[in-house]
Amino acid sequence: MADKVQLTINGLSVTADKGMTILEAALRKGIYIPHLCHHRDLDPVGACRLCLVEIAGKWTKIAISCKTEVTEGMVVRTETPEINEMRQVAVELLIADHDTDCLKCARNTQCQLQRVADHVGVDTERLARLREREEKQPIDDSNPFFNFDPNRCVLCGICVRTCDEILNIHAIDFAFRGLKTKIAGFGDKSRLEADCESCGECIVRCPVGALTEKDYKKPTHYVKSVCSFCGCGCGMRLGVRHDQIVSVKGDISSPANRGRLCVKGRYGFRFVNSDERLTSPLIKKDGKFVEADWDEALDLVADNFSKNKGEKFAAIASAKATTEDNYVLQKFTRAVMGTNNIDHCARL
Amino acid sequence: MKFSEIKKRADEEWNQLQQSSDPTIFIGAATCGRSAGALKTKKTFEEELGQRGISANIVEVGCLGPCWAEPLISIQKPGGPNVFYKNVTPKKATELVEKFIAGDDPLPDSALGLVGDKGKYDIPVLWDLPSFKSQQRILFRNFGFIDPTNINHYIANDGYSGLEKALSMKQTDVIEELKTSGLRGRGGGGFPAGRKWEAGFQAKEKEKYVVCNADEGDPGAFMDRSVLEGEPHSVLEGMIIAGYTIGAQKGYIYVRAEYPLAVRRLQDAIQKATDMGLLGKNILGTGFDFEIELFQGAGAFVCGESTALTLSMEGKRGMPKASPRPRTTEEGLFDKPTLLNNVKTFSYVPQIINKGGAWLAEIGTKDSKGTAVFALTGMVNNCGLIEVPMGLTIREIIYEIGGGITDDKTFKAVQTGGPSGGCLPEEFLDTPVDYDSLTAAGSMMGSGGMVIMDETTCMVDVARYFLDFTQKESCGQCTLCKLGTKQMLNILEDIVDGKGQPKDVNILLEIGEAVNGGSLCGLGQSAANPVLTTIKYFRPEYEEHIDKKRCPALACKALVSYRIDEEKCKGCTMCVKACPVEAITGEKKEVHMIDQSKCIQCGMCMEKCPKKFKAVECLPGRLNEGGK
């Protein structure tokens, strides 16, 4: 068991993998340590200062659990009076700086700041002593798919690291200093003007309501499927609400994309419920399309096809359709129409 | 070329200047001198000498230190001492040419002091002056005496002989000398330089870097700038020795772009050292290669922090990396082992190698060896750069070197260590200046700022001032630093604005302790020092602001009042005319009155009231409308 490490967290014996951080080990064991800037897909930065723990030893020290690796026999406490005081102050500072109109926030009930506040406990009286941030900052709603609300941003940098570490695009970064610090495109460009490719990976990872999808509707359930755009074949989970697809998530279990999606995959689904969808068979009469029922349309087509069997017939199949659709069409062409005149756009 | 030949040529040039049959005029032309008009003074000398047909050597030199005496020049006539003159305006320059150079009157009243054989001059020896007597000039030894753009001046004054010696030593021996010297990093952290170099030497990787931190960002601090402008070669020499010692081939100097003269001096020095084979390929024929490149920082204070600095050099945003993380000597610039030291630290090295570590170890205190460099500013008579042995007391610095408090006012506090240092009251005046004593007192050595405050300084306002700086310079990633400093600043602003609430002092303490205890980097971990120390030592002053709405130092506009003394007012209407808001009434020859509801406490009335009357007074607290 050389790759396992035994440690104690809050008196509980915890087995962790070698190389794991204290935070990861604790979370896996079900011990919550407040945190905002940690994300499992990203390198730790230790910026939010919430995940402080005490590590016993010759010199007992306070350290951030998201960057400190577990060691054999380590004894960790996640709460001490000193840590609690610092954590309390940090949370109060965050709340005083945050737009706390949670009911109007798309991330309500899934917000990590809410979770942290809930865990630490907010004392209204203590909070009232602080000065709230006076001026509201403008929302960046330039991108057609998502908004950035700096008033709800906790500057955890997860979006910046996502764009840098996962996408290697680095379209956004911290800009300015001090309280004016914000996440922006190079030269304070808006999300639309920045090098952003709108893949939405940062939206997915934002722990608070700073980055949210436009027109977001919460799905009632998800259906596992595959993206219908390019040949990558990214696994995705279609968010369904009544008769509509309302959002899309990357499927982490898919070996093709490991949960990642591009702008088309994540936001391109809206063609499905487009008003322009064909909803009825159409038959051209006197140069104009007239709606028909299936029987009428199919009879008309079958009648024509029956007269043009063999080399007078050809089918163009679709690389967008399913494998099953294609099988049936080529079988139809070959077995029913008696010709091998079938092809598709493989070369385009 | 062999070093002995280089040295010989340099000595020749230097001796030529020393033994010149012409007078030599040394112009203090560092940034401080220039902003005081040194270049105009220099031009006047040239013109005056030209008109009179007198041939003379005019040499631009670095800064001697005493800012209050700028423009500062010195004149050495053949065979005579080097006489320093203070506040040499063009007019004074003309006079000096006429009376001293052309004539024989050394104008003792204009002189600061002299160096060399006093001879017939009735001018005190510079080093005997109170403001120099307790100084010990190691880093500054050549400042004011050599031309920083002349590499031969440096070499003639032992320059690059430390490098020559180091290159003949084993790398571990160089490290041993450093360890013996007890030199600690001069950037503020005070980490033992020998140990850092050893770690750099022991780092396994092939590619290593030496980086000089010249991102001097503390407001009012200009020690590094003076070194870079006054003797850039000493920094280069220290870096080359470092490169040789740890096994690096490349060095960088991270210098503020706001230091254009320092940048030019460094560029010039790098070029000249390279041309002489002291830098670049095969240094002094030893086969050791080392090159130095300048990197100009864009002015973020936080980039003085080591990890932020290296990130900035990599083209990323300069933000400190949180601990635990590898030391810079393990993983620094481009993730390679990097030896990062401050300008002054490198600058000490050549002399340590030359004279041996034991030489430096004799200077200073048990744990703080050598000298300390301070930029002495604030309410003190002799502002400027000083270099003192570690262990000198704050009192000695203020009252001897600094010449006491301006206008004979009362000392109130001293702030050391830059914006995140602490403010120490009178009881700490006898604290020796060294790393550990200052830290124990609640302040720190920092990189060497020292601000003296007198009775007219409001400590709440001072805390506000420094917080305003740290807040604006916070990198913005760490919750406690970014939001904590802002929250404290807001509260302090309220207090000086008369809107303080009884609980505010406690909140300041709570937030301050959390910020210092939990922030990500060294800057955040000391950001609350000005607040915490002023509360610790001057709490009643806070309470007076909050509870009584009075500023006892009369510095917070919202918490003072102006009143006209009926007895003293002669009705001259000067104050009536000066008042920008027409708050003062009264006809000529009548006693004037200030309408407190209109008064904005700008103080114009007090300023304009003729000195002979002194009828306007400033009182702590706000008077009610009747003037009570």
Next chain:
Amino acid sequence: MAGLATSLGSGAMTNAIDELGGAASILAIGTNTTATHPIIALKVKDAVKSGAKLIVANPKEIDLCQFADVFLRHKPGTDVPLLMGMSKVILDEGLEDKDFIASRCEDFDAFKESLAAFDLDTVEKITGVPQDKIVEAAKIYAEQSPASIIYCMGITQHVHGTDNVLAISNLALLTGNLGKESAGVNPLRGQNNVQGACDMGSLPNVYPGYQAVTVPDNKAKFEKAWGVELSDQAGLTHTRIFDACHDGNIKSLYLVGENPVLSEADAGHATDCLKKTDFLVVQDIFLNETAELADVVLPATTFAEKDGTFTNTERRVQRVRKAIEPVGNSKPDWWITCELAKRLEAKGFDFEGPEAIMDEIASVTPSYSGISYARLEKGTLQWPCPADDHPGTPFLHGEKFGTDTGKGKFKPLEYRKPGEDIDSEYPLILTTDRSLYHYHSTMTRRVYGLNVLDKEELLNIHPQDASGLGVEDGQMVKVASRRGVVEVKAKVTDNCPEGTVSMTFHFSETPTNLLTCCELDPVSSTPGTKVCAVRVENL
């Protein structure tokens, strides 16, 4: 596809996407991966981050170049000399994998002989790539093993696209970069299910599983399976079908889910063909430009409204699941086709649903034999998956190649000029490419946000060319080829090399394919849309 099938025995990606992460070097040629296959591009970037060397070969300076160790900016249509030049360097430097060549390949000598024509001087002259870069790239590819090659339409859509592909497979065979993990020759397939459509024999010459229609045994097998007599003549290819419609030889065309009016090369001609077709049935989800020409339009469902499978570019068969009810009165494609079959009194079309169809697929397609919905429920499978207990095949050719002899075949090649010559009348080369924000046009043009992010066609033109024509950034210009004319906004950028302009073809407002050339590759019948001579005029 035809190229790889002859040299390696399979036209599909030899390796899995994930394996790119383990490659020591990657050659990306003729693919603007970040735009066309964004998620694969992430894999490439991941690989670079973990130390892989990246070589990008492209006439345009694409985004991936930022991560490249070497960028080979060859002139459009000069892939063969570039790749053959690299092969020659490898051979001259003795970096070839002699064991692999000896034990697993054949026809090496003829190939070696043909390399003589590709000395570096000649190659530099033709491709415009400096010799030292070609040498550097060749060394990286040969020495940093395993080495993966990824390519796309920039290789295939040429009148000599098959040669391009063969030049790639030569390079891989030469260095033994086949039949092992993280190596391979990887054509990135465009459409989500172009692999599945090919696998299913939506091709004129093969039955499902690439079983040639001209082989009597195959014909017999399918006649037995389907209970009918079948034709032993290969059918017409896509482009020939259109020509046959034009000439009146084909009377009835059943066109499913495609928009040739916009996507077909020389689209003007394609439109003419469709107009001349006696009876055109279009089955699609939108009334697109092609459907407008139909006699009957049948409304199909999207992927979200039906069950089925897609096979992605790495041969991975994955389940598509019905998430919502069909919109309006639309129906799944398979259902519509089956209904037509039943009306034509055919047997074997009474499938209960896609699962039953897959069962039949498995029964007639050896590479799909082990695939069933039950297994796909547990995870995805990469074909070949010949048996119920077979785990699928992440990389091909591990033991032997799929060719008749089981050997990888070297192919001697010669340089042939790109399809269309430029002349004083049409002095610029137009090459087509794609935008990250669109997939063709039918679907993405109907997503509002994507059209905010990429709202109009732009002609990318080098500053030198632009200033010569007096064209400024953002102004409208006229682009004319020997086949058509379009008006388009100019974007002056040095992403495009001098002498070459580029456009996408996502916008019906600016039908780029009116310009492109439909001269075909003689083997694969792929049109050479990547090289077409045009003239740009100031409006």
